[in-house]
Amino acid sequence: MEPKDLCIPSYLNQAIVFDMLAIIDDGFTNVTTIKAANTSVSSSNVGVEAKVDASLGIKNIFSLFSIGINGKYGHSSGSENGKEESFEKVHTPTSLFWKLREYLISKNALLTIEDGEMPKIDVSDFVEIEAVFHQNPIIEGIDNIKRLLDLALVLSPESLQGEQKQNPGGGKTQKHSSTTKPPIIEQVDAIRTALTIDDSIDLIATTSKGINLVIPCDKNYFVNENANRVVDGRYKVLGKVVNYFPSEGSSISLLRTTSFSRFNKDFFMKMFSGFAGMSSAGINLPEIKIEIKGPCLQIIPIGIFI
DSSP states (O other): OOGGGOOOEEEEOHHHHHHHHHHHTTSOSEEEEOOSTTEEEEETTEEEEEOOOOOTTSTTOOOOEEEESTTTTSEEEEEETTEEEEEEOEEOHHHHHHHHHHHHHHTTOEEEEOSSSOOOOOTTOEEEEEEEEEOOHHHHHHHHHHHHHHHHHHHSHHHHHOEEEEOTTSSSEEEEOOOOOOHHHHHHHHHHHHTOOTTEEEEEEEOTTOOEEEEEEEGGGBGGGOGGGGTTSEEEEEEEEEEEEOSTTOEEETTTTSTTTTSOHHHHHHHTGGGGGGGGGTOOOOOOOOEEESSEEEEEEEEEEO
């Protein structure tokens, strides 16, 4: 293995990795999860300490697995000079992900899309693409609007002056600011909630050749459940294609899994038309995009890594 092959994952769907390896090997021959705190496994005076609180395929809390696949990674023992020693390889979710990647490469089942001409892509293909990742532009735009509205509320004359009430002791007065949210802030909060489905989030990525990627992710499988760690960074994504639109006339809707999926584009854009004139007041907001135009791919990610 070359040093460049050592990866650092920021997103890893353990459940898919374990399922794929089980399918490849017709089931694991042996699976043991090390779940005990402060468990020590020693061999030839080498100790391994593991403190784990995770179940197989559930969230990305660091976990170790003793796994035998076709006996290759299983238990082995030997005797030398009357001394018997036992060895058992221990895998992490990342090392198993790399085994799955190596298997796909060995079977010519992984399309690696690099600089140059695009290969022929079909739905259900496994692909690996390097791209720059961005936040969902709808969520980013609404969050920026919400922050600006909160700031405007704090800096408003009414908020700065507060409500003056007479001090019961006489003389000085006390200031009390209103805690009631303006209707527009409540409306923006409601829209933000309607655009967020469970723990799913769409990440957007762009390759150096201008190919757009829509990557629906489960927040539970990000390291520390922090999706922002990949934003504005260049990462590789390995996953399976569920949609491919090679022409510029096609697009993938970012509203497809939200409560607004039944509304047409014009209805949604009218809701934010009032913010279009804020640039004249010196406030620049990102463009609200509700679709990603082709050429574009929609990929179910298995791992996002560098």
